[in-house]
Amino acid sequence: MVDFLAYPIIVLSLLYAAWAMVAVVRDQNPREPFVIGAGVVELLLLIQMVVAFVAMIIGDGPSETALFVSYLLFAVLLLPVALFWALAEKSRWGTSVLVFAALVVPALVVRLQDIWEGVGGV
Amino acid sequence: MPAVRNKGPGRLLIAVYAVFAVGATSRALYQILTKFDEAPAAYVLSAFAAAVYVVATVALTRHGAASWWIALAAVVVEMTGVLVIGTITVAGVVDFPADTVWSDYGRGYLFIPLVLPVFGLLWLRRTGRVLNR
Numbered sequence: 001m002v003d004f005l006a007y008p009i010i011v012l013s014l015l016y017a018a019w020a021m022v023a024v025v026r027d028q029n030p031r032e033p034f035v036i037g038a039g040v041v042e043l044l045l046l047i048q049m050v051v052a053f054v055a056m057i058i059g060d061g062p063s064e065t066a067l068f069v070s071y072l073l074f075a076v077l078l079l080p081v082a083l084f085w086a087l088a089e090k091s092r093w094g095t096s097v098l099v100f101a102a103l104v105v106p107a108l109v110v111r112l113q114d115i116w117e118g119v120g121g122v
Numbered sequence: 123m124p125a126v127r128n129k130g131p132g133r134l135l136i137a138v139y140a141v142f143a144v145g146a147t148s149r150a151l152y153q154i155l156t157k158f159d160e161a162p163a164a165y166v167l168s169a170f171a172a173a174v175y176v177v178a179t180v181a182l183t184r185h186g187a188a189s190w191w192i193a194l195a196a197v198v199v200e201m202t203g204v205l206v207i208g209t210i211t212v213a214g215v216v217d218f219p220a221d222t223v224w225s226d227y228g229r230g231y232l233f234i235p236l237v238l239p240v241f242g243l244l245w246l247r248r249t250g251r252v253l254n255r
Contacts, residue, residue, distance in 0.1 A: 066156070070148050082137065089133040097137045104141055 005048045010106040017102035023095045030086045030094040042079045062116045075108040127249045139179040146172035161220035168222045174200050201239035
């Protein structure tokens with residue numbers, strides 16, 4: 001599908017997870033830089049969504065459209081909801097939520113690629 | 123002082139449960155709506171697993187003794203489910219035509235379905251102590 005976006009999203013998201021993991025180990029709250037970092041990853045996810053929708057409209061999309069769109073929405077909603085959930089917890093456990101969410105994002109992006117290419121079933 | 127299940131480690135636990143609840147629910151809905159005839163038993167099981175995750179997530183988030191018991195029941199069912207379905211699928215006793223979250227002990231999900239109920243039980247034990255005081 002949109003390989004030029006998938007790889008940057010995966011790499012950035014993993015870097016973000018590692019960065020947040022360092023903060024967890026050092027017993028730090030989810031602080032402002034992590035909001036900005038999540039915003040950067042989220043921006044790429046939103047661009048990916050728009051590109052995917054445009055590609056589906058003008059060209060050939062995945063055969064399992066509903067499945068693809070549900071994963072797409074999940075990927076876009078995950079970080080904002082995780083931030084909301086994480087920021088209310090003023091401890092390392094709040095930051096750990098961000099680590100988890102940032103690890104789920106690459107998994108979702110890989111699934112999106114698979115569904116787009118019609119690999120495997122559910 | 124009520125037991126606070128959605129603070130500290132519970133924050134992360136609930137986040138993981140929530141992702142599984144949303145993921146399993148949408149997956150089960152998709153399976154049942156688009157291709158139920160292919161593997162009815164597996165898809166019903168998918169829906170059941172999804173319901174267990176939803177109940178566990180909600181119960182863990184809420185305060186009070188009743189929610190604690192509901193969460194405990196959900197996590198025990200979840201653990202039983204992943205062990206039974208995991209064993210059945212690994213041993214190949216029954217030919218499962220389609221994957222569920224619990225197939226092969228949740229291998230398709232990095233075995234998180236297998237360890238999640240363990241952490242769930244540990245967390246409930248810890249918050250339960252406060253509750254029963």
